[in-house]
Amino acid sequence: MVNSNPDPNPSPSAQASQNQQARFEELSKELAEKELELATLQNELASFETRYARTVGVYFAELDRLDREIARELARLHPEESYQQGYRRAEKKAQTSQEAVDRKLEKEPKTFNPSEELKNLFRKVAKTIHPDLATNEEERAYRTELMARANAAYRDGDAAALEKILYEWEHRDEMKTQAEKQALELDGLDQKIARIQRRLAEIQRKIDEFQKSELHQLMLKVKRAEEQGQDLLSEMAANLQPQIRAAQKYLNHLKQEKGPG
């Protein structure tokens, strides 16, 4: 689609379109890079979340469960409204944590560690099929679907799927003539550039949001501790054991007390 033989003495309008073309190239490269960054960050966070849920989250969920049981016993022993409310709150909290942890426990914890080749492949695919480079609605929808598949393939580390997407794209429509394609291209260049810029801004916003999140901070802490040779997650898990034991003891003590009437 790119004009590979630029006119050495261009007229002003041709010059402008060449500049546009160069700018478009640059922006689409940046777009591919940013999509890669966003996908990598998301996948890293997701796999860390799983790891955290399996090592530490289960103990927090256990603590919440014990708190709920304790609140239940306290509600049994004291019929006042505040205790009943406390029990309802504890019940809700225990439910949310247990559900979240259960969902995470279903999956295998795989560390997300993409190779350079996978990253390059993803960049290439993103540059080729990004929906913001589409020229009309139909193409946009097709590109969106391909991009979703590309993201899933990157998450699963499936290079073969990425190659397949590229192949599909290149062979999607052999029939259109070169001129038609070119005509469609040049019309949308300004709009495409604008769309790409908007998408870049959005990606940056999302990346910033992820990086500000507590999960990301926790992930950084764990990574830094690993470099020092400290297994922070298992230390945290070990640290919660005494609290769980104390809560269990308190619960046993409460269970033995007789309630009113």
Place this chain on the structure above:
Amino acid sequence: MSEQEPPEQHTIIPADANQSIILPTEMVKRGLDLAAKLERKPVVKNLQTPLRQCPGSYSPACISFSKNGQFALITAWGRHVSGSLHILWNAVDGVRTIAMHQEQQQEFVYSAAVSKNGEFALIGYSDGRILCWNIKNGTAGIYPVDPKDSFPQAVTILPIKFPPYTSFKDERGSAAPQKPKGDFPDFSVTALAISPDERCFAECSRHMYIRIRDLQSGKEIQKMMIGYLDYYTQIAISEDGSQLAAARGVTTTEYGGMLSLITIFDLIGKRKPLMLGGTRIVSATAVTFSPDGRKVVSLEDGGILTVWDARDGKELAHWPHLKAREDARDLISRKAVSPNMRIEFRNPQVWGLSSVAVSPDGERILSGGGDTCMRLWSLDGQQLYEYPHSTRVVRVAFTPDGKQALSGCWDGSAYLWELPQ
């Protein structure tokens, strides 16, 4: 132009359960707080040379520091060195005063103590006698084993000005002391401590007792039963002289059923001796009081530093002295022991002699031991600094202003370090 544009919300990333973050923020927040509490700051190694140093003489060495941070008493530990040479090193001007006690030629030394201002020193021999070396006027006396014979016998001390150091180097080897020949009971004096008012001293002999004796006459003031002791004993007296802590390291597995090896005795009141540890086996090789006498810091086999409350014996904090966590982990997780269980201690011969000290303001802790590093910690276990040495660190101490530290090594060398602020 914008009417024809698709909506801002791109659906590039599908709302897939795999991708979205689903843990409740509250759970992540709790994890973050816990991680902030547990994460260790990177270790800062000291790269500066010590302010002063005294070259190695004996190996292995028994080193003790005076409370004013100026003097170090260096003598051979657990080995026979001809003439029992004792070296007093003045850290301020670097002067070494050496003395040789001629009579006690065949005895081993396991313990020594220097007074606050370096005026006199006590050295405990393996037959139970204690040498008191009055450094000021160069005289010496020996406290007999049986205090009924009261006053110490005067002995000759030869001052030596130009020591041929090379002839005093003894063989290096494992940390196991040579056992003196003789029948049981073994009266070796394994630990000595001078009381803060310098009126009496505490002596820990291998044969089950700690005795408080008057300094002038050697008469026994108080006697406390502590149980079977080994050569890695340390005693500490609190600043106000009201408490005494004794730590015993055990080298064999014959003593199954012991729950704790740090004991705190009340010297003035009537409280019963407090044994620290409870459900955890505490085989400690070093113990010291904090300046206010409310806390006790101990260093155990395998290198775990613990801070205890001196009143009720509760453990306030513990952390490993070493970087490697494997050694420390299984010691921390050890549960309550039934009286019949045999206890195995983690290679105290590697850990052996070690030492802890608390700064005068009570905020920092120094610890040194078998891993040849002296480490500076804050009270809650954050490592602030690390001072590598060439051999294992046998004794550490703060100077009274808390700005410098003294450390003594296994090979008899002593160093004065600058501490970071």
